[in-house]
Amino acid sequence: MKNRSKLLLIIGCAVIVIAAAILGGYKMYRVHEVKKCGILLAFDDYNEQNWRDHFDLFEKYNVPVTFFVTLDEPNEFCLDAVKKGHEIGCHTIGHVNVTELSDEEIKEYVIDPIEIFKEGGIEVSSFAYPYGAHTPELDELLLQHYKTVRGAYFYELHNKADLRHGYIDAYPIDNYYFETDEEFQSSIDAILQELSENEGAVTCMYSHAIDGGAWCVREDRLEYLFQKAHEMGLEFYTFQQWQNF
Numbered sequence: 001m002k003n004r005s006k007l008l009l010i011i012g013c014a015v016i017v018i019a020a021a022i023l024g025g026y027k028m029y030r031v032h033e034v035k036k037c038g039i040l041l042a043f044d045d046y047n048e049q050n051w052r053d054h055f056d057l058f059e060k061y062n063v064p065v066t067f068f069v070t071l072d073e074p075n076e077f078c079l080d081a082v083k084k085g086h087e088i089g090c091h092t093i094g095h096v097n098v099t100e101l102s103d104e105e106i107k108e109y110v111i112d113p114i115e116i117f118k119e120g121g122i123e124v125s126s127f128a129y130p131y132g133a134h135t136p137e138l139d140e141l142l143l144q145h146y147k148t149v150r151g152a153y154f155y156e157l158h159n160k161a162d163l164r165h166g167y168i169d170a171y172p173i174d175n176y177y178f179e180t181d182e183e184f185q186s187s188i189d190a191i192l193q194e195l196s197e198n199e200g201a202v203t204c205m206y207s208h209a210i211d212g213g214a215w216c217v218r219e220d221r222l223e224y225l226f227q228k229a230h231e232m233g234l235e236f237y238t239f240q241q242w243q244n245f
């Protein structure tokens, strides 16, 4: 009996030591991560098949994506995307201009989806304004419900605090904005260069689908971004990863 208690004591101590080591390691990992620079890649609206077709591409480059969807409830795609490490954000139900909505409509199209998605097993904490249309008053209202609200026009550097509670802008990488590959590449090069010089900074880029159309980004251009970022030691994150650091 005495030996048995001794054994239990040893096991107990071992468990504590192992748990401490794991927690300590985890904390160090977090501190390490925060110093890194991050790219938040987002795709807006709803292009299920196109996005699904590129799950393998995202996996190949280890790029988690935040999909800002215009759905009224979570579906199979949302669950599959989250399972693969991506995030689902809200882009209103049906892509409405939030600045033109009444208070009741804002509740219905922008705020209620949080609860509806939650009931369907999807935690939504990021919102992107359709057409980038927003006001400071709207930001303040929506930030009572979302951790991050996102625009659609500019390249900006942000920090962890902005992601936890704030408005961030996003740089469009749709084909429409770049006449030539050189133009696209030099914009990406400049952004990544500045990002890499600012410890702990994060920036968001977005498109709608991976294709040759005006409001899409071509696959080879996206791969250029992925390769260049990896060459420079920059990582891709979901919004929630930064909200939770």
Ligand SMILES: [Zn+2]
Residues within 6 Å of the ligand: 044, 045, 091, 095, 129, 130, 131
């Ligand atoms: Zn949109």
